[in-house]
């Protein structure tokens with residue numbers, strides 16, 4: 001749950017979910033350290049990082065980020081990380097239709113078992129690989145709207161829309 005430490009300083013538990021290899025860890029690394037690692041290793045279990053974002057109105061939001069492992073063998077651990085989360089980022093790779101199907105699985109899972117007031121984002125990552133795109137922006141946008149999520153395409157490689165993703169989440173927190 002989101003808890004206000006005072007009126008201007010919020011804290012939120014955020015979970016990233018999605019298929020292995022879609023770029024969850026790279027999104028977090030880009031947001032927290034401003035870096036990109038082309039040799040990023042698969043995540044084992046989950047990893048935790050935190051980052052504080054200052055908004056224009058001088059509110060600060062501390063994100064406590066759980067970056068989950070996308071490999072199938074870790075799927076049963078996911079509830080440990082999304083339980084009590086105030087925000088969820090469901091990631092797919094715009095060059096992989098299979099990863100978009102997997103994202104829809106995670107959205108259903110969150111709708112069934114997540115908190116009612118969870119802020120949910122659908123993220124199409126690897127937008128820099130547009131020449132290999134197999135998931136259309138319009139299909140993803142429509143899916144997101146039907147499921148009361150906001151949608152953005154990002155690139156952890158070029159940093160495109162990474163800060164905007166977290167800013168949009170911050171603005172939507174209850």
Ligand code: GTP
Pocket residue numbers: 018019020021022023024025026027037038039040041042043044068069070071125126127128129154155156157158
């Ligand atoms: P798991 O930990 O197994 O769940 O995977 P993950 O979703 O954390 O993937 P990770 O962030 O480790 O990235 C997987 C691969 O995709 C790495 O080789 C990255 O360098 C690459 N990658 C991640 N984001 C991008 C991106 O925006 N563009 C491109 N071109 N490659 C990316």
Ligand code: MG
Pocket residue numbers: 024025026041042043067068069070
């Ligand atoms: Mg990872």
